[in-house]
Amino acid sequence: MTDMMVAPELEIPPEPPPKGPALWMRENLFSTPASAFMTIVASIIVVLAYRGLLAFVFDPKGRWDAVTFNMKLLMVQAYPAEDLWRVWLSVGFIIVLAAASFAVWRIGGMAEPRNVGRGLMGLGGAIVFGGILAPFSTSGRIIWIVTGAVLLAAGWAMRNLSGERAKDPVIPTMGLVGVAMLVITAVIWTVELPWPSRDVDGNQIIIQEPIATTTTIPWTIIFILAAIVYVIFRLLGARSSSGAIKGTLVTLWLLSFPVLLLIVLRDPDLDTSKVVSLYLPVFVVFSVVGWLLLAFVSRPKIGEVGRVIGAVLLVVAVISFAFPMPFVIRFLLLLLALFALAAPTFGGEGAANRRYLFGWVGTVLVTTVAALVISSESLIVVPGSFFLGGLSLTIVLAFTSIVLSFPLGIILALARTSTMPIFRLLATTYIELVRGVPLITWLLVAFLMLPVALPNGIEVGGVMRAIGAMTLFNAAYLAENVRGGLQSIHTGQREASKALGLSTLQETVFITLPQALRAVIPALVGQVIATFKDTSLVTIVGLFDLLHMARQVIPAQSQPFSFLGSIKWTLVFAALVYWVFTFAFSRVSQRLEKKLGVGER
Amino acid sequence: MSDNEKTSESDGQTSEADGQRPERTLGDPIVITEDVKKWFGDFQALKGVTATVREREVVVIIGPSGSGKSTYIRCINRLEAHQEGTIIVDGTELTNDIKNVEKIRSEVGMVFQQFNLFPHLTVLDNITLAPQWVRKRPKAEAEEMGMALLEQMGIPEQASKYPGQLSGGQQQRVAIARSLAMEPRIMLFDEPTSALDPEMIKEVLDVMKDLAASGMTMIVVTHEMGFAKEVADRVMFFDYGTIVEEGTPEHFFTNPQHDRTKLFLSQIL
Numbered sequence: 001m002t003d004m005m006v007a008p009e010l011e012i013p014p015e016p017p018p019k020g021p022a023l024w025m026r027e028n029l030f031s032t033p034a035s036a037f038m039t040i041v042a043s044i045i046v047v048l049a050y051r052g053l054l055a056f057v058f059d060p061k062g063r064w065d066a067v068t069f070n071m072k073l074l075m076v077q078a079y080p081a082e083d084l085w086r087v088w089l090s091v092g093f094i095i096v097l098a099a100a101s102f103a104v105w106r107i108g109g110m111a112e113p114r115n116v117g118r119g120l121m122g123l124g125g126a127i128v129f130g131g132i133l134a135p136f137s138t139s140g141r142i143i144w145i146v147t148g149a150v151l152l153a154a155g156w157a158m159r160n161l162s163g164e165r166a167k168d169p170v171i172p173t174m175g176l177v178g179v180a181m182l183v184i185t186a187v188i189w190t191v192e193l194p195w196p197s198r199d200v201d202g203n204q205i206i207i208q209e210p211i212a213t214t215t216t217i218p219w220t221i222i223f224i225l226a227a228i229v230y231v232i233f234r235l236l237g238a239r240s241s242s243g244a245i246k247g248t249l250v251t252l253w254l255l256s257f258p259v260l261l262l263i264v265l266r267d268p269d270l271d272t273s274k275v276v277s278l279y280l281p282v283f284v285v286f287s288v289v290g291w292l293l294l295a296f297v298s299r300p301k302i303g304e305v306g307r308v309i310g311a312v313l314l315v316v317a318v319i320s321f322a323f324p325m326p327f328v329i330r331f332l333l334l335l336l337a338l339f340a341l342a343a344p345t346f347g348g349e350g351a352a353n354r355r356y357l358f359g360w361v362g363t364v365l366v367t368t369v370a371a372l373v374i375s376s377e378s379l380i381v382v383p384g385s386f387f388l389g390g391l392s393l394t395i396v397l398a399f400t401s402i403v404l405s406f407p408l409g410i411i412l413a414l415a416r417t418s419t420m421p422i423f424r425l426l427a428t429t430y431i432e433l434v435r436g437v438p439l440i441t442w443l444l445v446a447f448l449m450l451p452v453a454l455p456n457g458i459e460v461g462g463v464m465r466a467i468g469a470m471t472l473f474n475a476a477y478l479a480e481n482v483r484g485g486l487q488s489i490h491t492g493q494r495e496a497s498k499a500l501g502l503s504t505l506q507e508t509v510f511i512t513l514p515q516a517l518r519a520v521i522p523a524l525v526g527q528v529i530a531t532f533k534d535t536s537l538v539t540i541v542g543l544f545d546l547l548h549m550a551r552q553v554i555p556a557q558s559q560p561f562s563f564l565g566s567i568k569w570t571l572v573f574a575a576l577v578y579w580v581f582t583f584a585f586s587r588v589s590q591r592l593e594k595k596l597g598v599g600e601r
Numbered sequence: 602m603s604d605n606e607k608t609s610e611s612d613g614q615t616s617e618a619d620g621q622r623p624e625r626t627l628g629d630p631i632v633i634t635e636d637v638k639k640w641f642g643d644f645q646a647l648k649g650v651t652a653t654v655r656e657r658e659v660v661v662i663i664g665p666s667g668s669g670k671s672t673y674i675r676c677i678n679r680l681e682a683h684q685e686g687t688i689i690v691d692g693t694e695l696t697n698d699i700k701n702v703e704k705i706r707s708e709v710g711m712v713f714q715q716f717n718l719f720p721h722l723t724v725l726d727n728i729t730l731a732p733q734w735v736r737k738r739p740k741a742e743a744e745e746m747g748m749a750l751l752e753q754m755g756i757p758e759q760a761s762k763y764p765g766q767l768s769g770g771q772q773q774r775v776a777i778a779r780s781l782a783m784e785p786r787i788m789l790f791d792e793p794t795s796a797l798d799p800e801m802i803k804e805v806l807d808v809m810k811d812l813a814a815s816g817m818t819m820i821v822v823t824h825e826m827g828f829a830k831e832v833a834d835r836v837m838f839f840d841y842g843t844i845v846e847e848g849t850p851e852h853f854f855t856n857p858q859h860d861r862t863k864l865f866l867s868q869i870l
Contacts, residue, residue: 496718499711
């Protein structure tokens, strides 16, 4: 009984943990002599690097005027000036649609004041240091240091003055975005950027000019419209989350890329006689015949006859490629065959069947319109084979090849893991062959050998060849990523699906693929990022993408201004543009992973 | 009450009512397996299994691991394919013909040891997926049936949760509801409570007891002897790929005949 210990007060009030910047620095930066040494070395390297960067960016002899003068070239190459409104319309449409979507899907939660404060302090600190290290004039230095100090103070205030409330998520992230847009608008109206000019003697000099109003006005209008649309949709509250509005937005997103690209930007010259003589009858015939056929095939008691009809259609569609006929008819035959084969699984009775048939009619409509528009001549007069160049071409190439390679990659992955040996063999051969050769080689093959290999009468433009080569290339890599995901699914899932009576197609679409794709989102996004940057390879085959403009076109110019030797600055700008896009992709990927619960059970 | 009571002779025979088990009128034979043999490579898992299960009968299969009991019931809905012998389910013979397999699978529901719920769908979506896409029922009707089943299982409030948010016992009950949504005539259970914490075993067994009382034909592979004693019409003891002994629960647990049966029971009871 002598070794008993009696605990003191049960309710010892908790103390706040030891904190403070001095303690943090002591523990993390200077804990041991080796650590302190590395801290000092690293700090020196960081300071020198930052100073070097600022010296390069603000170099008085720098040729940033090559970038500012040629911005239109870098973005859309030689798009005619009187048609530039189309570009602004497209950009504005996408941004406003994004604003509406952010509002309806309630994207962007709340941020905590202490995190926002920390961000502000970081930004302020970087600006203060920048003001100290950069080669500015004294007045420039003062402006920078003062601005930085203000931000630093504001951030510090946010962190420390709100006490416990600093942890409450009360600052809407979209509000911060709005503030950023405001700041950007103010900056583009007031800042002066380098611009080439000539002095009285005719020598080329660099002057400081504000940004042209042809650029600032459209951006301001777009920002204002986006903000208004966002606020309107948020004010609608719960009504804005209705299925009708969401459905409309999704449809707009799906149609946006093809419509903006093929109709708005390309301005096709529609020949009404062709519409009446070919496309309208094709649309009507395929819609009606297809409707009747699919209604017949999706009847539940149809059994074997349905599959036979689908197979026959497939054979007919494939054979049609050997005969001369408008491409749209061949393609519609192929689509009808696929719909017929999938009808027993996805069609059926009542409402589901009606949805399927309307889906068919919609598909015919979209295909006919697309074929009509693609086969019409573009009214945009531009040197070179494609009406877009620069960043816009990069986006078109990347987006189209990503969208097209996804279904192909999934099909390849399913084929490679199929139980039927022939599919496995074909898929494996394709994947290993395509992966064994660099993308540049495939691009050259597409450009040099494809015209020889295609049958007469089929002509494929340069950009189409590039897209084709990149699609086929990406599909092989995607297939392997998806296969990894497919193999990570427990066999129990397949057994449960089979026990419930789901067909193999239904099980793949509803059970296996959703889980597999979710598991490989990091790899898929990495693939998307790589594809976006791989578009720069088309410079080898003579397409005018962003890198081509930056590397070869601009530094070779001598009229009306000479930009020889400006390659360092144009390349840095191109690198910055690529970085902005890929950083956006990886942020989207992180959000997607968090939302879908990747990595959690 | 005689020993070696086998209840598979004439039609319409009433099951033994012994005060614990409710009376149930057994129907015609609905699952007939004759001399079924199955190999996995060189290893023979089933060495000629002959058994008949009648409609509304509850058969419990016990035995050591590796004895072929899971393989046997997985052969009934073609998750495994038997190489020799015949299996006839509800009048349809189980062959390689995919039509017969699909027809049989729509009559036979299965509940797995690992639940095998679809983690990316809500509980209600798990239940209504197959009725919508296999039986082509409209969504509203399928959801109504799904909610009724969840009420029967005692967990209607979980309908919009994801399987990962449920406890093991709740997940297994959802799995049972999912199988019942296809309105099967026969339910197979492959060790349904073996992966559950002891507190949750009772809730699942209660659901299974209610199911048996409502007249469902059930073939259950389990180690829960209490369940067998209370609910089973017949118990089969599997060992080394064959049925060593079968009989009513009374016969089985009070007077087993075969040496292997006696050894097994002495180890688990």
